[in-house]
Amino acid sequence: MSIPEIEVKEDKTIKELMDELQLSTAPILLMVDGRIFYPDVIKGRRLRKEDKVTLIPLIAGG
Amino acid sequence: MKVRRIEKVLLYDEGAAEELNTEEIAKYLKEKLGKAQVKVRGNPFALWLEKSSDYARKLASIKIQDVNRQIAPEQEPLYGEVSYEERRILGKTKSFGVLYDGFQLQRVFSELIAREECSLEVVHIFFTNRLFATWEENNNRYHARTSMYGIPSVISTTGLVEAPAKPREYYLLKQQYEMLGKDLLELKERLKGSFIDYGDERLTEVIKGYAMQAVFYHLVGDPFCEDKGCRLYNAHWQEELIFAQLESEYEFCERHTRILDNLRRK
Numbered sequence: 001m002s003i004p005e006i007e008v009k010e011d012k013t014i015k016e017l018m019d020e021l022q023l024s025t026a027p028i029l030l031m032v033d034g035r036i037f038y039p040d041v042i043k044g045r046r047l048r049k050e051d052k053v054t055l056i057p058l059i060a061g062g
Numbered sequence: 063m064k065v066r067r068i069e070k071v072l073l074y075d076e077g078a079a080e081e082l083n084t085e086e087i088a089k090y091l092k093e094k095l096g097k098a099q100v101k102v103r104g105n106p107f108a109l110w111l112e113k114s115s116d117y118a119r120k121l122a123s124i125k126i127q128d129v130n131r132q133i134a135p136e137q138e139p140l141y142g143e144v145s146y147e148e149r150r151i152l153g154k155t156k157s158f159g160v161l162y163d164g165f166q167l168q169r170v171f172s173e174l175i176a177r178e179e180c181s182l183e184v185v186h187i188f189f190t191n192r193l194f195a196t197w198e199e200n201n202n203r204y205h206a207r208t209s210m211y212g213i214p215s216v217i218s219t220t221g222l223v224e225a226p227a228k229p230r231e232y233y234l235l236k237q238q239y240e241m242l243g244k245d246l247l248e249l250k251e252r253l254k255g256s257f258i259d260y261g262d263e264r265l266t267e268v269i270k271g272y273a274m275q276a277v278f279y280h281l282v283g284d285p286f287c288e289d290k291g292c293r294l295y296n297a298h299w300q301e302e303l304i305f306a307q308l309e310s311e312y313e314f315c316e317r318h319t320r321i322l323d324n325l326r327r328k
Contacts, residue, residue: 002284056212058210061210062206
């Protein structure tokens with residue numbers, strides 16, 4: 001487990017990125033431009049090539 | 063391994079068990095973390111009381127009715143359920159017994175965090191007595207949990223009692239007690255100490271380890287360790303929990319001790 005940062009390869013929406021990474025239903029937060037969001041809140045937001053997105057998985061214990 | 067910087071750790075008491083001493087946990091975290099500020103914030107709903115009915119509705123709608131059925135996204139709660147949640151938010155009751163969807167509960171709690179403090183450099187830890195569970199795809203049912211790690215992290219004092227399995231002997235004897243109609247409190251007394259129970263004086267010590275799991279989630283992205291003697295061990299049995307948090311000869315494994323040592327030196 002880790003908190004990876006990925007670089008966007010081409011212009012796309014957050015929803016398209018999540019679908020591409022097969023994370024559409026995963027419990028996860030995203031950090032975009034230094035701010036943290038649940039992906040569905042910003043699903044229509046457009047990312048540009050070379051934008052950085054941090055994937056923050058939510059983890060259950062016990 | 064990349065180790066992130068932690069600026070602050072904020073502890074919130076969302077109706078956790080009375081025997082939990084959050085000040086003692088704050089002191090422990092300060093010792094472990096060196097320069098990071100550690101603050102106790104109290105009830106996270108305190109600043110949002112004018113929105114108590116909205117939050118009450120949200121909490122009531124993430125209640126698990128049947129552990130074998132995943133909750134619907136827009137579940138419509140009953141009036142009595144909303145009213146119970148509002149009483150809890152307003153501090154008029156600390157009762158527990160409702161089971162919540164863990165990821166959804168974490169999401170409701172995330173709305174209580176100020177935007178400027180929502181970052182990986184600020185660790186938010188909510189202590190609660192609410193019991194939560196997460197849906198497991200592999201066997202299509204909810205499983206009770208002790209903790210959720212994210213922004214915020216949520217640690218359940220009820221979950222520490224209910225989620226990790228008790229010793230096998232407990233379940234065997236429980237069947238016998240039930241068949242014979244004997245008092246289950248007598249069984250708990252017989253096996254006292256072998257699991258964390260309600261009103262347990264060891265609770266604060268145990269939760270120090272879970273708070274450190276939340277800290278490591280921010281530091282390295284992983285709250286857990288494979289070492290059964292490390293406080294970051296993800297215990298699924300009460301025996302494992304007691305060993306990792308109370309009986310192990312060391313607090314943290316070598317790798318995690320090294321990370322903390324480096325942090326204090328910075």
